[in-house]
Amino acid sequence: MLNKLLVCLAFLLAHAATVAAAPAAKLDNAACLTCHDGQKGKLEVADADGEKRKLRDVHTDKYGKSVHARMECVACHTDITDNVSPHQKTGAKTADCATCHQALWDKAKQAGSTANQPRMEVVARNIAAYKQSFHARPDKDKPSQPKATCTQCHDTHAFAVPADKQSPQYAAWRKDIPKLCGESCHDDQLEAFASSVHGKEVIDKANAKAPVCTSCHTNHEITNTSLVTFKLLNNEECGNCHKDNLKSYRDTYHGQVTRLGYAETAKCFDCHGSHKVLGPKDPKSKVHPDNRLKTCRQCHDGKKKPLATAGFASFGPHANSHDFARYPQMWIATKSMIALLIGVFAFFWLHSGLWYYREWQDRKQGKSVPHVRTDSLPPAERKFFQRFPAGWRIAHLVFALVTMTLVLTGTAALFSHTSWAPVAAKALGGASGLALIHRVAAAIFVAVFAIHFVYVMQKLLRDRTFRWFGPDSLVPNWKDLADIVGMFKWFFGKGPKPRFDRWTYFEKFDYWAVFWGVTIIGGSGLMLAIPHITAQYLPGWVFNVATVVHGEEAFLAAVFLFTVHFFNNHFRPEKLPPPDIVMFTGTQSLDEFRREHPAQYQRLVDAGELDSYLVDAPSAPLTLGSKILGLVLIAFGLTLLVLVAIGFFGGG
Structure with missing residues (x-):
């Protein structure tokens, strides 16, 4: 009996020695796939909570076409040391996608071979984006895990995004994106998407160009949808x-x-x-x-x-301006505004250009009337002519400041596509700050206009001698038409320069343009500012028309002011160097008054009324301050003109 036990023991020891001496089973892909190819039925393992979970099957055909086809299974599953089920694991941490790809990219950078591996750089950028994404945040139910990992979206064994976006393979891959996102986590959103026009294009028609989840939410930069x-x-x-x-x-x-x-x-x-x-x-x-x-x-x-x-x-x-059948009001409004812009700019830019040319030619030929040295004149001749009272000057200054504010805040919205507009908006308190400043400035403009209008009207209505079409009236008359014709004759050397009275035709245009602006710009702006009241009585298309009219008319006003108005008052050869400060001091020298308004000058001399308008020359501080203020306003106006030009020519 003892002999039999010794024989058995010897046999077991010999077998153990033989097993110990035998080489370990090779853990290549072929060995792994003998169990994990999906042919052996469902394979399950216990997770960290002890719950059974199904292991993914690795289909050899798909794996062979994937980007990881040349890799060994144990390159990622580093904790597997045998091919026995269940595996005896070493406890080593399994390599994750991000760590592996980042290491490869770092190695490529060290070797200086990044230029040969552009796709790896894309992956590195995707990793960085993912780490900052909403998906990388801790899961609410399992804080130790992120909301979504690489392997939840990418099947690591079959991952192969088709490179050709026009290929049927790409269309098929793209079609599966909603299913992947929806069935994994977002089932409610998938149900809604499937019934949408976009979902039907993708799921039913396999339209690879139709939007899918990643079109709006991106691939790796998944962010909180509440972010601006x-x-x-x-x-x-x-x-x-x-x-x-x-x-x-x-x-x-x-x-x-x-x-x-x-x-x-x-x-x-x-x-x-x-x-x-x-x-x-x-x-x-x-x-x-x-x-x-x-x-x-x-x-x-x-x-x-x-x-x-x-x-x-x-x-x-x-609504657009080119589809008359659908938006006739927009078509008419846009075409009307374009005609107005072309008409105004064509006339006045031609007028300014010819005027500059005529004065330049006269100076070249020595025809200009020289300025008089006032220090050698008699005391009466050294006096200045009082052209504008204090109220008019204050109103003009307020109008200038408010108008420039309106242009800046308004064109920042109108030309929001430019690089300067967001900067201006941010500096002025964002879109809401921009709107508030614009509306306050508009209210001040209208208020000053109303005060001026009431003051002028009550004064004129009480004046029994005032003639509405007389030389002191700003109402256009037949002399203005004759002066326009006379100016163009003078431009072409066909006659003398017209003798202007108190108000020239271009000054009258400037004056009445304010009335037009308050009516058109102010009226359309008011409708847009109180849409709930406007829409209570009028159809919604008035907002479309008001937007066009408000923007185009404001553009017209801004460009006219900073080109034509500036030229007439500051940049004509006779006015150089700028600025003309008569609107700030209210006075001008008799020499300038005689040249600018010879008809009024002669009329006052003949009536013996000139002396009643003569005042002392403005003080040196007032003169200097007026020049500084004028130059600042001109500089600001020209800056706004440049910004408007950038917006207009910069497209949208």
Whole structure:
């Protein structure tokens, strides 16, 4: 019996020695796939909580076509040391995607071979973006894990994004993105997306160009949807397909504010929805005629903003000026404003150019009347002529300051596509600050205008000797037409320069332009400033027309002021060097008065009334201060002109 036990023991020892001496099983891919190829049935392991979870199958055909096809399984599964089930693991940390790819990229940088591996650089950037993304944040239920890992989106065994975006393979890969995002985590969003116009294009028609989840949310930079940057970038994403709609949207106040970098006005998804975007004819669509007012009231809810009224529903957020059949009012308004701009600028720029040429030629030929040395004149001749009373000068200064403020704040919105507009908006308190300053400036402008109008009218109505079409009136008369004809004759050397009376025709144009501006710019601006009241009585298309009229008329006023008005008063050869300070001191020398208004001068001399208008020359401090103020205003005006030019010629 003892002998038998010794024999058995010897046999077991010999077998153990044989096993110990045998080489370990090779852990190559072939060995791993004998179990993990999906042919052996479902494989399960216990997770950290002891719950059973199914292991992923590795299909040899897909793995062979993937970007990882040349890698060994144990290159990632470093804790596996045998091919026995269940595996005896070493406890080593399994390599994760980010660590591995970052190490490869760092190695390539050290070796100086990055130029040969552009795709690896893309992956490195994606890793950096992911680490800052919403997906990389700790999961609410499992704080030790991120919300989403690389392997939840990328099947590491079959990962192979088709390079050719026009290929059927790419279309098939793109079609699966909504399913991947939806079935993994976002099932409610997937259900909404599947019923949308976008979802039907992708899922039903396999349209690779239609938007999917990553179109709006990006691939790796997944961010919180409440962020301003996300909201603004979504507008641009929509515009990649809907170019015309994005362009027309940008012409509205909503679009201008978003281009300035603020998300406080309606964006594409506010009106059309996010995942369940439906066609405008669908009764369930947010932009269906029956639902538009409700959609507008999402923002114009009567709390932060006045409640949207009936006319909001007929506002055209994508109205344009070239589709007469759909938007006849916009077409007419735009064409009318273009005709007005062309007419005004063609006449006055030609007028200014010819005037400059005539004065330059006269100076060249020695025809200019020389300035008189006032220090050698009799005391009476050294006096200055009182041209403007204090009230007019104060009103002019306020108008100048307010107008420039309106131009800056208004054109910042009108030309929101420029690089300078967001800077100006930020400096002035953002879009809301810009709007507030613009409206306060407009209110001051209208108030000063109203005070001036009431003062002038009550004074004239009490003056029984005042003639409405006389030489002291700013009302245009037949002499103004004769002076215009006479000026053009003088421009071409066909006659003498007209003898102007108290008011020249171009001064009258400047004066009445304020009335026109208050009516057109002010009226349209008021309608836009109180949309809930406007829409209570008028259809929504008036907002589209008002936007066009307000912007184009303001553009006309700004360019006219800083070109024609500046030329007439500061940059004519006879006025050089600028500035002309008569509007600040209220006076001008008798020599200048005789040259500028010879008819009025002669009329006052003949009537013996000239002396009543003569005053002492302005003091040196007043003169110096007026020149400094004039130069500052001119510089600011010309700066605004440059900004407007950048906006106009910079496209949109």
